[in-house]
Amino acid sequence: MMEAERDAEGFSLSLTDISFEGMLHISTVRSPVARGRIRSVTPPRLPAGYRLILPSDIPGKNHILSFGAEVPILAAERASYRGEPVALVVGANPLVAAELARSTVVDCEEEEAVLSWESFSSEQVLSKRIAVMGDPDLAFSIAEETIEGTYRSGASEHLYSEPQGSVASFDYDKLGVWCATQWPYHVRDSVAIALGCKNEEVVVRPTRLGVHMDGKLWYPSLLSCHAAIAAYLVRKPSRIFLTREEDFLYSPKRARSSITLRAALDSTGRISAVDARVAVNVGAYGPLAEETLSQICLAAPGAYACPNLRVEGYAVTTNDPPMGAFGGLGASQAFFAAEATAALLAQESGEDPIDWKSRNVLRKGSLLITGEALKDEPPYEAIALRLAAASDFHRKYACYELVRKRRSGRADGPLRGIGFAFAYQGAGSFLTGDSPNSYTVEVSLEKDLTITIRTSAAACKPSVRAIWKRTAALLLDIPIDSVAVAPPDTDKAPNSGPVTLSRGVTVVNRLVEKACENIQKRRFRDPLPLTAKSVYRVPKPIRWENGRVEGSLFETASWGGAIVEVELDPWTLEPIPLSVWICVDGGLIVSRSHAESALRSGSADAIGLCVRERLDIASGAVTEEDYLSYGLMSPADLPPIHVELCETEKRPKSKGIGELPFDTIPPAFLAAVSQAAGTPFRELPVRPEDLSVVAEEA
Amino acid sequence: MTISFILNGEDVSLNARSYDRLADALREHFGLLGVKADCRRGVCGKCLILLDGRLAPSCLLPVFRVRGREVITIEGFSQTDEFADIMKGFAEAGLETCGFCDSGKILATAALLERQARPSAREILEEMASVPCRCTDPETMVKGVQAAAELKARRHYRRASQ
Numbered sequence: 085m086m087e088a089e090r091d092a093e094g095f096s097l098s099l100t101d102i103s104f105e106g107m108l109h110i111s112t113v114r115s116p117v118a119r120g121r122i123r124s125v126t127p128p129r130l131p132a133g134y135r136l137i138l139p140s141d142i143p144g145k146n147h148i149l150s151f152g153a154e155v156p157i158l159a160a161e162r163a164s165y166r167g168e169p170v171a172l173v174v175g176a177n178p179l180v181a182a183e184l185a186r187s188t189v190v191d192c193e194e195e196e197a198v199l200s201w202e203s204f205s206s207e208q209v210l211s212k213r214i215a216v217m218g219d220p221d222l223a224f225s226i227a228e229e230t231i232e233g234t235y236r237s238g239a240s241e242h243l244y245s246e247p248q249g250s251v252a253s254f255d256y257d258k259l260g261v262w263c264a265t266q267w268p269y270h271v272r273d274s275v276a277i278a279l280g281c282k283n284e285e286v287v288v289r290p291t292r293l294g295v296h297m298d299g300k301l302w303y304p305s306l307l308s309c310h311a312a313i314a315a316y317l318v319r320k321p322s323r324i325f326l327t328r329e330e331d332f333l334y335s336p337k338r339a340r341s342s343i344t345l346r347a348a349l350d351s352t353g354r355i356s357a358v359d360a361r362v363a364v365n366v367g368a369y370g371p372l373a374e375e376t377l378s379q380i381c382l383a384a385p386g387a388y389a390c391p392n393l394r395v396e397g398y399a400v401t402t403n404d405p406p407m408g409a410f411g412g413l414g415a416s417q418a419f420f421a422a423e424a425t426a427a428l429l430a431q432e433s434g435e436d437p438i439d440w441k442s443r444n445v446l447r448k449g450s451l452l453i454t455g456e457a458l459k460d461e462p463p464y465e466a467i468a469l470r471l472a473a474a475s476d477f478h479r480k481y482a483c484y485e486l487v488r489k490r491r492s493g494r495a496d497g498p499l500r501g502i503g504f505a506f507a508y509q510g511a512g513s514f515l516t517g518d519s520p521n522s523y524t525v526e527v528s529l530e531k532d533l534t535i536t537i538r539t540s541a542a543a544c545k546p547s548v549r550a551i552w553k554r555t556a557a558l559l560l561d562i563p564i565d566s567v568a569v570a571p572p573d574t575d576k577a578p579n580s581g582p583v584t585l586s587r588g589v590t591v592v593n594r595l596v597e598k599a600c601e602n603i604q605k606r607r608f609r610d611p612l613p614l615t616a617k618s619v620y621r622v623p624k625p626i627r628w629e630n631g632r633v634e635g636s637l638f639e640t641a642s643w644g645g646a647i648v649e650v651e652l653d654p655w656t657l658e659p660i661p662l663s664v665w666i667c668v669d670g671g672l673i674v675s676r677s678h679a680e681s682a683l684r685s686g687s688a689d690a691i692g693l694c695v696r697e698r699l700d701i702a703s704g705a706v707t708e709e710d711y712l713s714y715g716l717m718s719p720a721d722l723p724p725i726h727v728e729l730c731e732t733e734k735r736p737k738s739k740g741i742g743e744l745p746f747d748t749i750p751p752a753f754l755a756a757v758s759q760a761a762g763t764p765f766r767e768l769p770v771r772p773e774d775l776s777v778v779a780e781e782a
Numbered sequence: 783m784t785i786s787f788i789l790n791g792e793d794v795s796l797n798a799r800s801y802d803r804l805a806d807a808l809r810e811h812f813g814l815l816g817v818k819a820d821c822r823r824g825v826c827g828k829c830l831i832l833l834d835g836r837l838a839p840s841c842l843l844p845v846f847r848v849r850g851r852e853v854i855t856i857e858g859f860s861q862t863d864e865f866a867d868i869m870k871g872f873a874e875a876g877l878e879t880c881g882f883c884d885s886g887k888i889l890a891t892a893a894l895l896e897r898q899a900r901p902s903a904r905e906i907l908e909e910m911a912s913v914p915c916r917c918t919d920p921e922t923m924v925k926g927v928q929a930a931a932e933l934k935a936r937r938h939y940r941r942a943s944q
Contacts, residue, residue, distance in 0.1 A: 098882060101815045243916060245882035247820065294880035295916045328821045547878055677876035677922075684919030715825070719920040720907035 099249050099291045102262050104321035107251070109178035110314050111185035112324070113171040114334065115163035118197035118403040118704040122163055125171045127188040134175035134184060135318060142313055144280030150270075150302040150371035153210070155406065157278055157309045163192060164368035165405045166705040167334040169306075174314045174322060197403040199704050201365035202342045204400045210370040211399040213362075213381045215633040217455060218392035223357030227348030231428055234344045235421035236767045239337040239699040240410050241706075241714055245294025248303055248335055249325030252311035259312055261288045265304035266296055267582035268540045272574045274305035275312045286312070288574045290542075297689075298409035298584050302371050303335055332711045337699055338410030339376050340365045343384070343421035348392075353433060355444050360384040360421070362397035364414065365407060372408035373399035378626065380414040382453055382637060386422025387464070387506040388441075389450035395633075403704050411689065412585065415509075416746040420768075423505040423751030428764055436478055437504050437755065442468050445506055452637050454626070460640060463732040464506055467645040467667045470728055475647045475665045477502060481759070488762050499652045500662070503755025506645045507747030510638025511590045511671065511739035523581035523620035525595035527556060529603050531612045535560060535567040541580040541592045542572035547678040548588040551738070552596045554674055559600035560607070581620065586740020591620055593738050642739040644668040646687075646748035648694075649723075650756040657775040659757045661691050664749060667728040671739035679741060680727045686745035687725045692717040693746070694753040694768050787848045790858025798845035805829040805840040808855060816856035816885045827886035827913030831855050837893040837912065856885035863937060864892055871930025880917035887913050891927050900931055 113125065113136075127136045139146050139160035147154040159168045173185040198208065224230060250263035252275075259279070265271050268288040276283045288308075293300065307324050314322035326335070341364045350356040362380050366373040381397040430440035446452075448461040472478055480502045488499060526538040535556050542549060553567040570576055580592055598618035606614055626635035646666040650659050664687050673679045696717060699710055750768055758764045761775055786795035789812065796811050805819040808831070817840055818828035824839035831840045832854040840853075859865050868891050872879075879887060887910065894901050894909040901909070906927045907920055 097815075098818070100818055100820075245880040245915065245917065246818075292881045294882045297916065328826070545878060675876075678878065681876060681878065681919050681922045684921055685916065688919055689916055716914045716916065718907070718911040718914070719923065720904060720911055722907075722920050725919065725921065 097292060098246055099251065099262060099264050099325065100246060102251050102291065104251070104253050107321040107323055108174050108176055108314065108318060109181050110310055110322055110324040111173045111178070111181040112169045112310070113173060113185045113188045113190060115159060115166060115168040115170050115192065116190055117163055117192045117194040118166040120163050120192040120194040122159060122161055122170060123191040123193055125188060125190050127173065128184060130184060131175070131180070134173060134181065136188070137172040137174060137314060137317060141317055142278060143316060144278045148274040148277065148302070148305050148309060151374045153369055153371045153373060155306060155369045155371050157306065157313070165403050167405060168368070169310070172310055172314060174318055197704050199402050199404065201340070201400040201402050202363055204363065204398065208400045208402065209398050210366060210373045210401045211377050213377055213395065213397040213628050213633070214631050215381065215395045215453060215628065216393070216631050217451065217453065220357045220359055220392040220394045223392040224346070224348045224359070227356060228351050229349045229432065230346060231425065231432065232344065232346040233425060233428065233764070233766055234342055235424050237341050237417040237420060238767070239340050239407065239701050240693060240697050241332060241337055241699060242297040242299030242410060243716060244296050244299050247326045247328050247331035248300065248307055249323065250304060250308040250311040251321065251323040252308065252315035253321035254315055254319065257285065259286050259315065261286060261308045261312060262291050263288070263304045263308050264291045264293045264300060266293065266298070266300045266584055267302070268572055268574050269579040270302060270582065271305045271308045275308050278309040279312055279316055290572050297411050298413070299336065301409055301582055301584060329711055332714070333706050333708070334405060336367070336371070336406045336408045337701070337706070339367070339372070339407035339414065341380060341414065341417045343380070343418065345421050345425045347425050347429060349429065353443070355388055355390050357392035358385050358390045360395045362395070364397070364399050365402055365404060366399045367402055367404040367407035369406050370399055370401050371406050372413065376408060376414040378628070379412070380418045382626070382633070383415040383418035384422065385453060386419050386426065387446055387508055388422060388426060388444050389446050391451060393453060395453065404701055405705070409584065411746045412743040416743065416750065419505070419507045419747040420751050420754070424754055424766060427503065427751070427755040427758070436481060438468050438472055438477060441504065441506055454633050454635055454637050456636065462508065462643045463669045463730065464643060464645065466730055466732055467643060467669065470730060471504070471645050471647050471665050471667045474726060474728065475502070475649065475663070477504060477647055480649065484759055488760070494654045498654045499760040500650065501756040501758065501760030502647060502649045503752040503759065504645065504647050505748045505751040505755065507744055508641040508643050509586065509740050509743045509747065511640045511642060511737070522579065523591065524578040524617055525580055525592055525599055526578050526615060526617045527596060527599035527603060528613055528615040529560060529607065533562060533566060535562055536570050537567065537596055538570045538577040539580040539592055540572045540574060540577045541583050541588055542569050542577065547675060551589060551593055551674045555593055555596050556600050559597065560604060578617070586742050589738050590740045595620060640671070640737060640739060642668060642670040642741050642744065644741070644744035644748055646745070646752045648749060648752040648756045650753065650760055652760045652775065657772040659695065659760070659770055661695065661723040661753065663723050663726070664691065665726045665728070666745060666748065667730060668741050668744055669730050669732055670741040671733060671736040673729055673731065674738065676729065679729060682742055683727045683745060684725045686742055687749055688717070688719070688722050690745045690749035691722060691753070694750050696769060698769050783846065785845050785849050787850060788852040790854055796845070800844065800846060802845045803841055804831070804843040804845050804848060804853070807845050808840060814855045814857050818882065825914070827890070828882060830886040830889045830913065832859065832889055832893060835893070835896055837890055856888060859889060859892060864895070864934060867933040867937060868892065868930040871933050872926040874929045875922055875926035877918060877922050877926035880915060883913050883915040883917060887918070891930055894927065895931055895934055899935060901927065
């Protein structure tokens with residue numbers, strides 16, 4: 085097998101740096117329309133050595149599978165979104181190939197694009213979820229108070245470390261594929277289907293992944309199919325590597341969602357019922373529709389106890405580009421709606437938000453959406469106490485209310501607000517489409533008393549790999565320097581599932597632990613080397629059936645809360661975050677500094693989502709203007725982020741914490757802006773023009 | 783046209799067209815892969831180099847602009863004591879980068895410490911805005927750069943007192 089260079093830890097270098105002798109470059113011919121029938125694809129006169137690849141050239145099946153959805157590798161008869169790959173141009177010079185692709189004429193019979201998704205037709209529904217618990221109708225009929233609102237989350241760009249791409253190269257009877265992916269085995273299986281060969285005939289060698297924000301779950305599989313098909317047809321190493329602009333314009337973004345929440349309070353002021361209606365725009369084909377919809381619906385009640393519940397969710401397909409995950413698979417959007425509703429209920433009751441929320445939050449024994457009772461006592465009280473003390477929340481909240489009410493105009497200074505939110509992140513948290521018994525980790529204790537961990541999830545951060553090494557070193561009482569993680573190549577490492585939802589810590593680390601325990605039992609009985617495999621088993625898989633959802637929502641969870649303080653610029657009304665406090669109980673924290681750093685960078689990204697990261701995709705496509713204006717917040721503009729880790733369990737387990745900033749900070753920010761403006765907002769980012777009401781009053 | 787310049791301490795020359803960008807020349811002609819031409823509009827900071835000691839985006843620089851000047855890439859800079867200070871400072875602060883923005887962050891730190899021996903948190907964050915990336919949080923970044931500044935100052939003090 086042809087080898088690309090590897091770094092000190094044995095991982096392939098970044099995709100940009102991988103190159104082979106005689107390698108050809110692929111450029112994509114894209115659909116000019118959002119919806120229509122493709123009549124013909126006509127290239128210009130192709131120079132010698134350049135080739136056009138059409139769907140009919142694909143040796144195997146023309147689709148990849150993602151959680152049950154089929155996404156065409158090249159659109160054959162119909163185009164379903166603007167920019168959809170229709171054909172490929174392959175040749176020696178990337179600039180020439182790009183020019184030839186641009187000059188290729190795609191003749192389409194354009195049809196009216198379907199872009200509406202909050203109101204939708206039955207043909208647009210790709211997936212539906214309904215779950216009813218208790219008797220919500222009765223609870224609403226006898227409620228003391230009800231409140232209703234629709235909360236929207238927009239699309240966002242991942243801005244991952246490296247644009248997407250793939251390199252494919254044959255060596256004897258196998259095809260090597262190099263790409264930065266969260267799921268190497270998905271790439272392998274997709275390429276095998278596209279080429280019509282056996283899975284084992286394809287070897288995926290993951291390249292450095294960097295920050296992915298869940299944008300590299302399934303899309304690298306599509307591009308790898310392009311590279312593999314080209315390599316198969318031209319019999320030369322082939323590379324597709326999107327420019328940053330091309331990547332921004334055509335790769336998947338965060339799925340937009342609209343959640344209408346109705347909540348009822350009983351005579352004691354507790355939440356007695358919640359009715360949630362969820363619509364998620366998953367774009368064309370909906371590659372992550374099932375998963376995103378499930379995750380949003382499961383988190384619909386947020387962190388609150390609710391005995392009567394109805395959740396109705398729809399994954400809606402449109403002629404937008406395929407949409408999907410962003411820093412999680414949608415739970416943050418549900419927490420956003422639930423927390424915003426809770427903030428309104430607290431305000432209606434005239435109570436301090438922390439006091440009100442702490443009274444209604446999940447407790448040991450509270451019923452979850454799956455009907456099971458919560459086994460552990462969530463440490464929300466401790467979290468709220470710490471956050472309130474650190475931020476001086478109660479005093480500030482009361483002061484800002486008073487100042488706003490007595491304010492006479494701009495001369496009184498800027499308006500301020502402070503908001504608070506709770507959330508949880510399931511540990512051992514499952515992809516609901518997971519098939520049990522399919523994700524494995526292998527550990528070997530060699531003759532020279534070194535340990536090798538083999539997992540396809542090794543594309544995780546070095547700090548996560550350090551956690552696995554530490555786990556193995558501690559359990560087998562071997563120096564950490566003697567523990568190595570094997571390259572995550574599919575011919576060397578078993579399938580450990582996708583790297584998402586903090587699974588590197590919650591699933592892979594547990595599997596490493598189990599395998600090491602197995603070795604430890606046999607260590608002084610059997611001769612070395614010893615190898616143990618451990619397989620991930622979902623205790624009770626999630627099932628949506630007959631208007632109910634059954635299964636285990638999570639094994640354990642990490643719990644968190646956040647407070648955000650904002651100020652509205654008196655002249656521009658721009659919301660300026662002043663300070664962020666986040667407190668997390670993440671179970672066993674192996675490296676405190678890395679955990680704090682992860683929470684701080686997650687918080688910085690979450691603040692960016694609140695303030696400026698927004699894509700409208702109004703006409704069914706991302707525009708060049710979006711590309712030029714979109715960007716991360718400058719680190720100099722970020723507010724101070726205060727992180728606290730609290731450990732309340734006696735025997736804590738390792739859990740994921742990476743999603744908690746995205747679950748807690750946006751609703752806390754929204755609550756703060758709403759308090760400052762004296763008007764409830766339901767969408768982020770809140771832009772100055774949205775604050776015109778305040779401007780008029782001022 | 784033939785362009786001669788100093789690259790990582792060595793006199794080099796290459797034939798370039800007027801529209802050739804320095805980033806491409808460094809990668810393709812000199813095999814310096816630490817320079818990444820990602821956004822090609824001078825925004826991402828992955829192609830940063832030191833041009834006469836100042837930070838410059840090589841993806842926007844035509845090759846002819848470096849005629850007779852000194853270019854230092856991460857490969858050249860990695861041979862210096864300053865590089866060792868920065869790496870040690872970053873490690874002490876627990877700074878974990880994504881593996882793509884490292885060269886930009888290291889060179890931005892070097893350029894800053896060259897101008898300002900003890901930069902403030904604000905100065906550090908403003909300098910780091912030239913390498914936008916989701917991988918590092920501001921506080922750890924500040925700690926890392928300040929630790930590097932401390933190490934560099936100590937090394938200079940030791941050298942001066944010898």
